[in-house]
Amino acid sequence: MAGISPGTVDRILHNRGNVSESARIAVEDILQKVNYRPNIHITGLSLKRKYKVVITTPNLMEGEYWESIHLGIQHALEEFENIRVECIILTYNQYDIYSCRDVYEEIAGMESDAVIIGTTFKEETLRLSKHLDEKDIPYVFVDSTVENTLPLAFFTSDHYICGFLIAKLITSIIPDGSEIGMLQAVRTGDESANTSILRKRGFSDYLTQKNIDNNVRKMPFTAMDPVQYDEQLDRFFQDHHEIGGVVVLNSRGGILADYFYRKGIRDIRLVCVDLTTPNVWGLRNGFIDFLIGQEPEHQGFLAMKTLIEYLIYRNPVKLQNYVRLDILTRETIDYYKRFNFMN
Numbered sequence: 001m002a003g004i005s006p007g008t009v010d011r012i013l014h015n016r017g018n019v020s021e022s023a024r025i026a027v028e029d030i031l032q033k034v035n036y037r038p039n040i041h042i043t044g045l046s047l048k049r050k051y052k053v054v055i056t057t058p059n060l061m062e063g064e065y066w067e068s069i070h071l072g073i074q075h076a077l078e079e080f081e082n083i084r085v086e087c088i089i090l091t092y093n094q095y096d097i098y099s100c101r102d103v104y105e106e107i108a109g110m111e112s113d114a115v116i117i118g119t120t121f122k123e124e125t126l127r128l129s130k131h132l133d134e135k136d137i138p139y140v141f142v143d144s145t146v147e148n149t150l151p152l153a154f155f156t157s158d159h160y161i162c163g164f165l166i167a168k169l170i171t172s173i174i175p176d177g178s179e180i181g182m183l184q185a186v187r188t189g190d191e192s193a194n195t196s197i198l199r200k201r202g203f204s205d206y207l208t209q210k211n212i213d214n215n216v217r218k219m220p221f222t223a224m225d226p227v228q229y230d231e232q233l234d235r236f237f238q239d240h241h242e243i244g245g246v247v248v249l250n251s252r253g254g255i256l257a258d259y260f261y262r263k264g265i266r267d268i269r270l271v272c273v274d275l276t277t278p279n280v281w282g283l284r285n286g287f288i289d290f291l292i293g294q295e296p297e298h299q300g301f302l303a304m305k306t307l308i309e310y311l312i313y314r315n316p317v318k319l320q321n322y323v324r325l326d327i328l329t330r331e332t333i334d335y336y337k338r339f340n341f342m343n
Contacts, residue, residue, distance in 0.1 A: 001034075002026040007079040014082060050084040051311050053304075054107055057118030057142070058094030063277030065251040065296055066091075069118060069142055072300025080308050088112070094120045094193065095185055104128040114152075114307045115139040120193050122146055140307055142299045144195045152310060155302050155321045157294035159195045162273065162325055163202025163249065169290045169327070170245045170271045171212055178244025179215045181236065183256060186222050199249040199273075217243065221255065233259050245269035254278020257287040275328065275336070283333050293326040293336065 002009065004023050011019050012027045030036075060067045070089075077085060090107060093099035104124050107115065108131035115132060119125045119141050129149040132139050141154035170180060182203075184196070207214070219236050222228045233256075237243065246256055246268060253272025257279070260268065271290045272279050282288040302321060310317055328336055 001030045005079065007081065010080070010082055050086060051113045051308070052086045052088065052111070053114050053116065053307060054088045054090065054110060054112045055116045055118075056090045056092070056103055056107055057116075058120060059091045065274045065276055066118065068275075068296035069300040072297035072302075073116070073304045074300075075297065076301045076304035076308070079305070083308055083312070085308065092120075097121050097124065100124050108132070111135075112137060113311055116142060116303050116307065117151075118142050119144045119146055120195075122194050122197075125149065125194070138307070138310065140303045142303045143296070144198070146194060151319070153303075153306050153317050153319055153321055155299040155306075155323065157323050157325050159198035160202040160205075162292060162294065163199030163204075164206045165202075165292065165325065165327070166199065166247050166249065166271050166273070167203040167206035167212075170247050170269060171207070171210075171214065173269045173289055174214070174244035177214070177242075179217055179240060179242045181217050181219045181240070181243045181246040183219045183221060183246060183248045183252065185250060185252065186220050193250065196249050203247070203249070214244075215242075219246065221252075229255060230259065243268060245271070248272045250274075251276050251279065253288060253291070254282055257282025257285070260287045261285065275333075280333060283328060283330055286330060289329070291328045291333070293328055295323040295326070298323050 002023070004026065008019055008023055009027055011017065012024050055070075055073065057066050057069060060070060073087075077087070088110070090103050092103040100121050101124050104127065108128055115137060117125065117128065117139055125146045126149060129139065129146070129151070133150055138152040141149075141151050142156065144156045144159060145151065145154035174180065206212075207216075217236075217240050219233070221232050248256060248270070251274035253270065253274075254276060255278075256270055256272075260266070260270070261282075266286075270282070270288045271292075272282070272288050273292045273294070274296070275291060275293045279288060279291055283291045306317055309315065326336065
């Protein structure tokens with residue numbers, strides 16, 4: 001009602017300073033209008049109780065997708081700075097199912113008040129969820145959800161629609177009759193990420209529904225050995241001369257953009273996912289034609305915000321929470337700002 005952030009309101013309510021005079025006046029006017037009275041019981045609980053939240057996601061890399069998830073989580077913690085939250089962050093290699101399994105087993109044996117799970121492998125997530133259900137520990141998914149689990153809530157884009165959209169975009173810009181390459185990471189344990197499975201399904205369904213018969217060629221790359229990228233890509237393009245476009249169903253589109261740049265390739269269209277630093281570079285420099293954003297900061301922010309409010313108030317929580325999908329181009333990328341959901 002005052003037109004300012006919850007964190008600023010919180011500082012005014014608790015007289016911690018560091019706010020402008022205009023903000024203080026605006027909040028005090030609203031407090032008077034609504035006859036605000038603090039709930040002493042809840043305030044006392046929130047300030048005295050310390051909550052332990054475990055956060056598990058794939059490893060963090062600067063400028064990459066999962067860093068954005070964590071930036072959103074940190075943003076929520078700043079908004080609720082009067083609440084004492086201890087965050088335990090445990091990450092794993094998203095290209096190695098055994099790394100994920102080890103981390104999830106460690107979490108299953110821990111005591112915590114809540115868990116945020118960045119899902120990658122379906123079966124591993126099912127096992128961890130079952131352990132948390134048995135211990136009555138609430139958990140929230142970010143990035144995707146998994147069937148036959150009981151999360152408090154999940155925050156994700158619709159990955160099936162994302163794949164459907166990628167197919168629509170790439171087939172609209174490639175020459176008739178050309179082939180489509182699909183970059184796919186080779187993972188230790190030979191199990192695809194949950195998001196990739198859903199996107200492939202959406203991609204395939206679009207081609208079927210529209211009676212599009214372009215051949216789709218798999219482009220495997222060894223995610224854990226970047227030294228092999230050029231050799232694998234060289235071999236693929238030497239063997240497939242009819243490739244008119246390539247799609248990347250995970251956040252690694254920058255690999256292709258960098259390869260096209262170094263090889264001087266300008267005639268192969270490219271559609272990718274996520275506003276990582278390498279992907280944005282590729283878009284700005286014309287090597288990526290369309291980039292689909294799925295608001296990872298928003299997902300992380302809402303996941304932590306929801307957990308904090310649930311732990312304090314135990315209010316009902318909306319289970320299904322889908323963030324928007326944004327289509328970015330070279331012409332529009334500079335107008336797209338991080339944390340635009342807070343504006």
